[in-house]
Amino acid sequence: MxxxxxxxxxxxxxxxxxxxxxxxxxxxxxxxxxxxxxxxxxxxxxxxxxxxxxxxxxxxxxxxxxxxxxxxxxxxxxxxxxxxxxxxxxxxxxxxxxxxxxxxxxxxxxxxxxxxxxxxxxxxxGLEASGKRQIIIREDVELNHNTRIVSKQGETIDLTSTEFNLLASLLAKAGQVLSKEELTENALGRKLALYDRSVDMHMSNLRRKLGPFVSNEPRIKTIRGVGYQYVINA
CATH class of the missing domain: 3.40.50.2300 (Response regulator)
Structure with missing residues (x-):
């Protein structure tokens, strides 16, 4: 077609x-x-x-x-x-x-x-969800691969497709640091280009929409020179 x-x-x-x-x-x-x-x-x-x-x-x-x-x-x-x-x-x-x-x-x-x-x-x-749980829950955030819906404290969060893919990658490996290269491939379907700030901008929007933890600690940390990490809230 x-x-x-x-x-x-x-x-x-x-x-x-x-x-x-x-x-x-x-x-x-x-x-x-x-x-x-x-x-x-x-x-x-x-x-x-x-x-x-x-x-x-x-x-x-x-x-x-x-x-x-x-x-x-x-x-x-x-x-x-x-x-x-x-x-x-x-x-x-x-x-x-x-x-x-x-x-x-x-x-x-x-x-x-x-x-x-x-x-x-x-x-x-649904290839991106292969090998992953269809529903991922981290504290008050729930991500459903089948419906592609994300909610926080039961309230749906309006994410773009790219933001959803970024969050899915982060939640699946919460506590681990994911490189910008890996996130670019997962969320945008392409290699990271020189001086490319697409992931940074999408991540900024994602942080704003999710907000911090109740403790006011950030959910998503920037690991300078490496990438990003979804924090496991102790």
Whole structure:
């Protein structure tokens, strides 16, 4: 089955270049050249991945993403200015799955799309849960692999698919330190790239949503230069 991509990018030359390249990579690509057009197509089409620029006329990419996430969980790959980390952080908070700084190589975009699709397929097939308990409980947090629902003290926590995968990896090895390389592969379906802060940003959102223990101690510790650890609360 052909993978359908919606490319939302106002730079017409770049849009055409990426569309042509992705078509050669056997993706079906629809194009949008401003935010309003992109949102309308995203809401009314059946797409497997959205590739979304941030700075666009009529509606910027962050506003588009916010409205789209109200009703759709389709994976979104953001394209951001190389130095604009604030946009990346806000984008992740609104539910983006991954990002690439511009200018970027079309081959890297293709690779990121394929990584997202692999991760989505793993989520659907339950391969990530193989060999693990279907329900993991750590203190007041419960994670259910079958329903992909996380709750704390009985209240459901709204996590993105990437945040769920990160938490599942941490809870399965609570008390152990997991490297950023391992977490990137588990949550994003790809290798860790140089200067890649995707996991750090997703982890920041995850910490905010989970909150600390009742003792006010952090649930997730950063082990500088290594990775992250879900703390076993004594």
């Amino acid at each position: 052909t993978t359908r991509i919606l490319l939302i990018e106002d730079d017409q030359e770049l849009n055409e270049l990426l569309s042509e390249f992705l078509s050669l990579e056997n993706f079906h690509v629809d194009q949008a050249f401003d935010g309003e057009q992109g949102l309308n197509m995203a809401l009314n089409g059946q797409y497997d991945v959205l590739v979304l620029d941030i700075m666009m006329p009529k509606m910027n990419g962050l506003d588009l993403l916010k409205q789209f996430r109200i009703s759709h969980k389709t994976p979104v790959l953001m394209l951001t200015a190389r130095s604009d980390e604030v946009d990346r952080i806000v984008g992740f908070e609104m539910g983006a799955d991954d990002y690439l700084p511009k200018p970027c190589n079309p081959r890297e975009i293709s690779a990121r799309i394929r990584a997202i699709l692999r991760r989505v397929e793993m989520d659907k097939s």
